[in-house]
Amino acid sequence: MAVLNYRPGEGIMQPNNNTKLQPRLLALLISAWLSPAAMAQSAETASADNAKRLDDVVVTAQKRSQALEDVPIAITVVDRDTLEKERGRTLFDMQQLAPNFQLVKAGFNSITIRGVGGGGRSIGFDTRAGMYLDGVYLGQSPALNMPLFDIEQVEILRGPQGHLFGRNTVSGAVNVTTATPSPFFDAKLRAVYGNNDAFEGYGSVTGPISESVLGKIAASYETRDGxxxxxxxxxxxxxxxxxxxRGELSFLVSDKLTIDVYGDYSDSEEDTIIGEPITxxxxxPLPGGVLPDRHVDFNTTPFINAELYGGSVKVTYAMDSGDTLTAISGYRNTKQQRQNDTDYRAADIIRINFNDKFEQFSQELRIASSNEGRLRYVLGVFYLNEQADSDRRVTIGQDMSEYRNRERGGFWFAGFRHQLAFDLEPRRALHPRDQGHRIQPRWQPQRCVSHRDAR
Structure with a gap:
């Protein structure tokens, strides 16, 4: 029997009458014989690891804690590690982390999911994509600037979500979950420095206060030159x-009853522009032509100052039947002052000043079945009361002639939420949906000036 022996440097196999297998050839044959089994084992291990990773991702997109793979919704989940690694500081940075998601900044903030968004610069306008913080609805565009620090995860739900999240979720919803207090003491401190004298500092402390009370407090400070x-x-x-x-206290009343008390505060000041004029x-045509990028010629300094704060009380009770009863009381307050050089020139032609105040109270009560069994359900009621006060002034020319447009309004809303799911067969389920709609007139003036995006 002729044995082929590969001689390095010759590039071809040469016949060898020696009937003894060379050590290298023997190792090669054994390796080739074992590779299919090794590859199959590796594939099984990788598949198991992937399944484990999916099981480890828990979301609350259906008002209950579920594994991501069990949720029949188009959803993107960004966890804390990803936010810190990619430096996701606000929802604006989430555009790079989630498909079909955009935060539009054009004088006011608006979330767009799958190309559907909108809203308006009026405080009475709502968006078509809702945002929720620990189950509390955040209805006003200034709240979209909330920093994403000390966040457990962000869930972006694509498609209508009115059957569980209610109003203003035609295109989808953004569900933000903050980090809960830990039963173990932990402290973190992080600082970042960059160009334009940019500085970011973050710190948090969490741990047990007593045997039945857990606490957490976190703070951040950001500054940057223009x-x-x-x-x-x-x-x-x-x-x-x-x-x-932001801070939170968790009261472990019993094995079945938990009360979470949460609060947050944010204050920001920005001399920010909407765009750079090109006409x-x-x-x-602009006198003297278009200025270079990142250069403007405004006689009025534009700014946006926003103060946001709120809190919530969440009561969770695990019933003997396996169902979970949840009650969430939420309060939000938004204050924003804004000034803009509306003629976008050095000439003193027109400028605007907005002073908006928004107050909101919400109450939700729901019961959710366990994830076990073929029949699963969520039933709940929701109440929302909003009060808005908008003082808006337009100043014309150097004579300081003033046109004042003052709006006051209020709105209350009550609804019934439900969801029913029944397994038709393994891995498939029937999810009937019911969604209410509210039609609201929208008015938005147009400017006779073109500009390029400031971003």
Whole structure:
């Protein structure tokens, strides 16, 4: 029998009458014989690891804690590690982490999911994609600037979610879950420094206060010099100064009853621009031509100052039947002051000043069945009361002539939420949905000036 022996450097197999297998060839044959089994074992291990990772991802997209793979919703989950690694500081940064998601900044903030979003600069307008913080609805666009620090995970649900989340979720919903207090003491401190004297500092402390009380407090501070030069006075615009804090107490009343008390506060100041003009009024050419990028010529300094705070009380009771009873009481308060040079020129033609105040109270009560069994359900009621006060002024020219448009309004809403799921066969389920709609007139004035996006 002729044995083929590979001689390095020759590139071909040569006959060898020696009937003894060379050690290298023997190892090669054994390796080839074992590779299919090794590859199959590796595939099984990888599959098991992937399944384990999916099982480890727990979401509350259906108002109950479930494994991600068991939720029949188009959903993207971004956890704390990913947010810290990718430096996801606000929802604006989430655009790089989630498909079909966009946060539009055009004088007001608006979430767009699958191309559907909207809203308006009026405090009475709502968006078509809702945002929720620990189950509490955040209805106003300034709240979308909330920093994403000390966050457990962010769930972006694509598609209508009105059957469980209610109003203003035509295109989807953003469900933000904060980190809960830990039964073990833990402290973290992180600082980041960058160009334009950018500084970010984050700190948190969590741990047990007593045998039945857990606590957590976290704070962040962000500051940055401006990077857009105003040639009118030499100031730098697009700066940032923001302080935020949040805390939570968890009362472990019993093995079945838990009460979570949560609160947060954020204050931010920005001299921010909407865009850089490329034409003057009535689309006429700018005197002297278009300025270079990151340069504007405004006689009025634009700014947005926002103060956001709120809190919630969540009561969770595990019933003997396996169902979970949940009650969430939430309060939110939003205050925003905004000024803009609406003529986008050095000439003193027109400027606007907005002073918006928004107050909201919500109450939700629901019962959710366990995840076991073929029949699963969620039943609940929801109440929402909103009060808005908007003082908006338009100043024309140097004579300080003033047109004042003052709006006041209120709104209350009550609804019934439900969900029923029945397994038709393994891995398939029937989910009938019911969604209510509220039609609200929308009005938005148009500016006779073109500009390029400031981003």
């Amino acid at each position: 990077y857009t030069r105003n040639v009118f006075n030499g100031d730098d615009l697009d700066n940032l100064d923001r302080f935020s804090t 003057a009024f009535f689309d006429s």
